[in-house]
Amino acid sequence: MKANLNQITRAIDAVSPDVRLYLLYGPDEAGARDVATRLARALGPEAERVDLEPSQLKSSPGLLADEAASLSLFGTARHIRVTGAGEESVAACTMLLAAERGGNPVVVISPGAKASSALVKLATADPRAMVCAFYVPDAGEADKLATSIAREQGLRTTGSTAGRIAVAAAGDRAVMTRELEKIALYLDAAPERPRELDDATLDAIGADLGDAEMSRAIEAAIDGGPDRLADELARLDVAGSSPIPLLRQLVRRLMAISEMRAEIDAGANANSLIERVFFRERAATTRALRIWSAPALSAAIDRVRRAERATMAPNNAGNVLADQAIVAVARIAARQNS
Known part of the structure; x- marks a missing residue:
């Protein structure tokens, strides 16, 4: 089924048992990967992550369903991630969604896919899958995104700081998150003890990337x-x-x-x-x-x-x-x- 960013992040954060496949597609690959990391956080620090290559799924389509149904060697939660997927992964995703049971959640990142691709159509039509498109944010959206990420870290952006962070990270969600995490550590900020992020702080830590x-x-x-x-x-x-x-x-x-x-x-x-x-x-x-x-x-x-x-x-x-x-x-x- 089709989902927006808020819907898919809520489902990932809750590790919804009704969803077997999260398909994150579109040119903003960094944004998709940043959302994919939320699944690891939701499952806990002991969770096992299994990375599969699209070439593996092309040669062995049943591998994805097998891994999704397998138990962790250490009895911990596990999840599967496929990065750089394309039409070669359609058969594997079809078998995953048709399997008698899923078990472990799967995140497939497909930066080259479009809404008209077979992979996106497959996942959109199945209630056991969630599909979200990721596009590189424009300047205004990137500023809002920087402000939102900063708030999660306990930072209040002021003046031009949100814009500076967005420009420095080239609108990259993952880079903005990493930079703001470092700034929060520098300011000893957290959601329960918010700190103000001003231009002087950015100047002090050299946040502009040239x-x-x-x-x-x-x-x-x-x-x-x-x-x-x-x-x-x-x-x-x-x-x-x-x-x-x-x-x-x-x-x-x-x-x-x-x-x-x-x-x-x-x-x-x-x-x-x-x-x-x-x-x-x-x-x-x-x-x-x-x-x-x-x-x-x-x-x-x-x-x-x-x-x-x-x-x-x-x-x-x-x-x-x-x-x-x-x-x-x-x-x-x-x-x-x-």
Whole structure:
């Protein structure tokens, strides 16, 4: 069944036994993952999480239902997560929903799915599934989201602080949450002892992530300039910037170019499309459309998304993983441009 954000978070927080499958789809993958982590919190710190790859479900569709029905080795609660799912997971989800019993809840994150996809239609039509779409918030929505997350941490935003947090995190729900958790710790804030978050506090802890620097790095990657990109990544590293907003902005830019590329390949006039682009980005967009093919864009988007998931995982190599993915994008562009 279709659900909005409030409905699906309430169901996850309650670990509703009536729901076997939570399908979180749409381009805001970070927002979907942040909601998925609520299930782990709801099940408790001892809960076991089983991660399955879409490729596993493609080769063995029954695996998802089997894992959902299996008991934990230690007798604790368990849940299953599938990240980066697409149409290859339809058969597995069909078997899960048709199984005699479910047992353990399943969260499937599908950033590339659309409302018209078979996976979304399957889950929408079944009362044992909940489906929620995640889209990158615009500026106003991101400000409200930052204010809401801050309130959960016991922080009262003032002046421009909500906007600064939203911009610094590039509208990424997960990054905003992590940043506000750190700020709450710094201010010793909690819901029962709220603290005011002002501009002076943000200045003191350096919460701005350098939008201009990130934009230059993204442009260097998409233009196919590894040498120029190396200098920009070094500047971001010295500034102590988080790699997640950079990866998220790069994916958004690649997706925007991919959509335009598809329209042009279908016969649309390139000059008319460029007129819809913000004037400061028109020259860079024109270059990108000359460089990038649809298959190359698909490969680059997949590479950056995998790097983002790996960077968000526990005990990861952080900036190294992000830098490798961004440099890979620049090399793909360089090969396209040769």
